[in-house]
Amino acid sequence: MSLDNIRIVLVNTSHPGNIGAVARAMKNMCVSDLALVSPKKFPHDEATWRASNATDVLDSAKVFETLEEAIADCGLVIGTSARGRRIPWPLLDPRNCAKQAYGEASKHKVALVFGREDRGLTNEELQLCNLHVNIPANEEYSSLNLAMAVQVLCYELRMTALDGQLSSNPLEEWDQPPATADALARYIVHLEETLTELGFLRADAPKQLMTRLQRLYTRARPDEMEVNILRGILTATQYQIRQQKLATDERN
Amino acid sequence: MSLDNIRIVLVNTSHPGNIGAVARAMKNMCVSDLALVSPKKFPHDEATWRASNATDVLDSAKVFETLEEAIADCGLVIGTSARGRRIPWPLLDPRNCAKQAYGEASKHKVALVFGREDRGLTNEELQLCNLHVNIPANEEYSSLNLAMAVQVLCYELRMTALDGQLSSNPLEEWDQPPATADALARYIVHLEETLTELGFLRADAPKQLMTRLQRLYTRARPDEMEVNILRGILTATQYQIRQQKLATDERN
Incomplete structure (x- = not known):
């Protein structure tokens, strides 16, 4: 009407x-x-x-x-x-x-x-x-x-x-589907692996850090493309770490 | 806050x-x-x-x-x-x-x-x-x-x-208390009596007219002072009718 x-x-x-x-x-x-x-x-x-x-x-x-x-x-x-x-x-x-x-x-x-x-x-x-x-x-x-x-x-x-036509979902017009829980879980595993390789996360240290990072990313609800970007960053980081490690090993 | x-x-x-x-x-x-x-x-x-x-x-x-x-x-x-x-x-x-x-x-x-x-x-x-x-x-x-x-x-x-402080009752700030159901009922009786005396309402006619008048006044929800005013009008009307009737009777 x-x-x-x-x-x-x-x-x-x-x-x-x-x-x-x-x-x-x-x-x-x-x-x-x-x-x-x-x-x-x-x-x-x-x-x-x-x-x-x-x-x-x-x-x-x-x-x-x-x-x-x-x-x-x-x-x-x-x-x-x-x-x-x-x-x-x-x-x-x-x-x-x-x-x-x-x-x-x-x-x-x-x-x-x-x-x-x-x-x-x-x-x-x-x-x-x-x-x-x-x-x-x-x-x-x-x-x-x-x-x-x-x-x-x-x-x-x-x-x-407009009652009933306005969405109460702030993400209504998002252009990408949200990342699935599984994709997010795999990202967190990848993140933990990379942080360990970086020496930032010590295997013997308390898990508080990973808990906080998991909370951050779960709350932010990244979409599929964002998770792909984040994983790309981890892969690039791992590549650098491994190249560096190879170079160091060769020198020794 | x-x-x-x-x-x-x-x-x-x-x-x-x-x-x-x-x-x-x-x-x-x-x-x-x-x-x-x-x-x-x-x-x-x-x-x-x-x-x-x-x-x-x-x-x-x-x-x-x-x-x-x-x-x-x-x-x-x-x-x-x-x-x-x-x-x-x-x-x-x-x-x-x-x-x-x-x-x-x-x-x-x-x-x-x-x-x-x-x-x-x-x-x-x-x-x-x-x-x-x-x-x-x-x-x-x-x-x-x-x-x-x-x-x-x-x-x-x-x-x-202001949530919770705004009244959703449009009559919130009314200065008079609403007329009670009893006061309204007595007004309707008074109205019917007066309309009969006026010759406007015939005792043998269908009750449709009083039903409509009752609906009107019930819906309008008059306050105490308004009912007093309305009754005052009826009383004055009745007074006129009766004076007129007396004068007519005397003349005959």
Whole structure:
């Protein structure tokens, strides 16, 4: 399912640059329906410039005189709110907001409403919203830039839309298969043999060193190619040691 | 636990405005350690202006010549990366990145490294990072503004830090206790009585209407004060009906 039914509504924005930055943030997260309620300056070069290559979102933005008109066709309206408003309202965090908005967007239009840069939405505007959402920012410095707030909520929508498609395996896109346990075990044997030939590992010394090296390589989970490289290094090392030994033997 | 051990590292930033916007985004999310690797212009008025009231983060920012110096004391280094780099690397999404970074930040410094506005981090810089993180943006328009990317990752860190402290109950901060089931049931009885007196509800009609009204009010979960207000409306309505009835009776 897409985010086509999600509408970002900006009320009475002062700085056109913020409108452009919002368009870019939306497009980055696959949200494209932008409504502007009485923007102070729009269209404006600063908006176009800050939109970077998201001018398509700006170009298709609709301008309304009132918030009521901008949300008229929406089945769910969620307003962004600071904490501690006088009249409490059902309040979501951005993650639960995204779940609710995305869940309902399969059935009807959902508006996310953002207020003015300096003082947000009025109480009257907040009362037009079914739910409120609050970004749990630093209590001593809680006011996000407008486009940043849009970015955070659109990012959460995108994460919700991608739920189940994102891999939780950090090695998902690895280009080589992991080395098998057997290949790793053979490497460790080869390593021990080489370190013994090097005189680095004494046969009579405690096994602590090999235990640590085994832990290191097991944890690192080398892939097949990496184990081949590591074994190549050991073979080259052994060759040098043996050549050196031959040379020394010849001299004596 | 705080986010004091999280360091944001910006490499070779071109626009000082972005550095300011990053400082604001960090402070909004309670992150304060900012390191700048060879910024093109810093300090700069544009940075100070865009930082809004987060100039303390800017003022305490440390400037380094190389990425190696900026991350020298860090136990975990995570680099931001576009998808599809030539050499795959363990890759996290922002949520798992935050969990890993926050988990380790109780023990040592953790760096999140962000590259240049136009081309991110070089392969050499990415190879200095233990892990990579990718924001799963629109595949056809994936490049976030630098400060937006910092905002998203710092937001995820803040959400991780607040885990368990955020209420999933949207009515958490309600100022009134919810009406009890009994108070709601008595309201429904009162409503039915009043609607009957109004002649709106016929005693012989199907009960569908009351079922729908009961569903509406049960779903809305009115609080104590709201039920009192609703009952007050019914009482006033009944008073009017009865006065009207008295006047009519007297006239007849």
